[in-house]
Amino acid sequence: MIVLDGIAKSYGPRKALAGVDLHVRAGELFAYLGPNGAGKTTTIRILTGLTLPDGGRALVGGVDVAAEPTQAKALCGVVAQAVNLDQDLTVAENMEVHGRLFCMPKQLRRSRTAESLERLEMSDRSASLVRELSGGQRRRVMIARALMHEPRVLFLDEPTVGLDPTIRRKLWTVMKRIREGGTTIFLTTHYIEEAEFLADRVAFLHGGAVAALGTPQELMAGLGAWAVDALNGEGMQTDYFQHRDEAQAFGSGLPGPFTLRRVNLEDVFHRVTGRKLA
Amino acid sequence: MIQGWSAVYYREALLMRRRGLKMLATMCVSPLLYLLAFGWGLGQVEGMGGHAGLSYLQFLVPGLAAMSSMTQAWSVAGEINVARFYWRIFDEIQSAPVAPGGYVLGEVLAGMTRGLLASVLTVLLGALFGVHPWCGPVFWLALMLNSFFFASLAVGLAMLIKSHADQAMLTSFVITPMAFLGGTFFPVERLPDWAQGLLLCLPLTHASRAARAAATGAELPLTSLGLLLAAGFAAFLFAVRRVARAKD
Incomplete structure (x- = not known):
């Protein structure tokens, strides 16, 4: 459904993307992880026709984004990282403008506005001005708006950043449901638990x-199941083990305190790159 | 080629309706101050006569209408600026299947709507000062062409600027000098030939000339209308090219 073939992009001397190759399957919820400034948003902007790559090819639904941007855009729904709703318009008016931008007929615009807002539990705020909504409600409106034209691919660029844990978990349920409906989801995030909970595959x-690329289970299994964190002279050191008993025994043998926990995707990222995600 | 224009215009129309009276009141401020200061005040000074048998107020009102159509059509650049850099709405529009020509047409029509609304208000304010110009179809045609040019230029240049500060600088260097020198407040014909030649390069000079001629029943400067039309199309094409390239 999504193909990135040697995509490269630089901003002046800084290389944001240096030849990204990726295939995302239809109906998959794909998490694209990296620290701030890694190039996640640039990738989404290239896939949605907002940024031109310096080299390589990006396809969405088999359509070359650079060669046929209008056709490619018609297949995509985008929830940007920054809130990009018209603050002076109501929720329903924002939806109406979106429907018109995607050339939807009047009846369909009305029915899909109602359905999308209902799905995101925002029907009761349809007549409210966007400026009167909370951060979480704005996010939900943005997702409802992006789903309104029933895109084949939904791009979610850090959709839960800055939201409180309760709202974040609510949105996870929403994303799961959208994926179950058959929409391919391309999600960028730097919340490890979000990717672990939601993603079919992770890059x-x-x-x-x-x-690194694989299912969260595949990626984590490469390290083991248990991790022991302990401070040594150089800082935090983490060791990995297949079995809890082994890990416990190792920790007990250390001179100082330690933490025993399950391996997560953060460990994978750290092992692969030598850096922390957040 | 122009897919999506109606959605872009619809959004702008919704915003204009929401701002309603506030927007109309704002549009009245400058023309009212100019009518008071230049028309009512300076216009009474001996020797501040109008031109070709017109009182100064009769001379001033059509020029002010042209100037208002320019400034309000130009203001669409500020709206785009806010939509791009502050609210990020431009990204939402750009990620929809909207053709660059469609985006430009929608924004230009919004600029023209503002420009013509401001001109109507200026003419009504002029009536309060006892000036009743003949506002026939050619008068409005001249103002439409003027707002078409300035709205198109505004959309094109809005794609080039990188910040709010650039926007203010463009207004200071392009629009403000044109407002004062483009035949609004004094007849360009009274200046030396070299100065006339320079001021005839300004689109507003042609809009003021055409609007004034139409309002006072003088011979229509068809060349001015033709130039405005040509300049408008050139600016429109420039805007389409800039929007098509408005990518990182």
Whole structure:
């Protein structure tokens, strides 16, 4: 459904993407992880026709984004990282403008506005001005708006950043439901637990290229199941073990205190890149 | 080629309706001050006569209408600026299947709507000062062409600027000098030939000339209308090219 073939992009001397190759399957919820400034948003902007790559090819639904941007855009729904709703318009008016931008007929615009807002539990705020909504409600409106024209691919660029944990978990449920409806979701995030909970597959972006790719289970299994964190003279050191008993025994043998926990995707990222995600 | 224009215009129309009276009141401020200061005040000074048998107020009102159509059509640049850099709405529009020509047409029509609304208000304010110009179809045609040119230029230049500060600088260097020198407040014909030649390069000079001629029943400067039309199309094409390239 999504193909990135040697995508490169630089901003002046800084290389944001240095040849990214990626295939995302239809109906998949794909998490694209990396620290701030890794090039996640640039990738989404290239896939949605907002940024031109310096090299390589990006396809969405088999359509070349650079060659046929209008056709490619018709297949996509985008929830940007920054809130980009018209603050002086109501929720319903924002939806109406979106429907018109996607050339939807009047009846369809009305029915889809109602359905999308209902799906995101925002029907009761349809007549409210966007400026009167909370951060979480604005996010939900943005998702409802992006779903209104029933896109084949939904791009979510850090959709839960800055939201409180309750709202964040609510949005996870929403994303799961959208995926169950057959929409391909391309999600960028730097919340590890979000990717672990939601994603069918995960890619780590590092140094402008994909450093690791696989299901969360595959990636974590490469390290083991248990981790022991302990402070040594150089800082925090983490060791990995297949079995809890092994890990416990190792920790008990250390001179200082330690933490025993399950391996997570952060560990994978750290092992692959030598850096922390957040 | 122009897919999506109606959605872009619809959004702007919704915003104009929401701002309603506030927007109309704002549009009245400058023309009212100019009518008071230049028309009512300076216009009474001996020797501040109008031109070709017109009182100064009769001379001033059509020029002010042209100037208002310019400034309000130009203001669409500020709206685009806010939509791009502050609210990020431009990204939402750009990620929809809207053709660059469609975006430009929608924004230009919004600029023209503002420009013509401001001109109507200026003419009504002029009536309060006892000036009743003949506002026939050619008068409005001249103002439409003027707002078409300035709205198109505004959309094109809005794609080039990188910040709010650039926007203010463009207004200071392009629009403000044109407002004062483009035949609004004094007849360009009274200046030396070299100065006339320079001021005839300004689109507003042609809009003021055509609007004034139409309002006072003088011979229509068809060349001015033709130039405004040509300049408008050139600016429109420039805007389409800039929007098509408005990518990182």
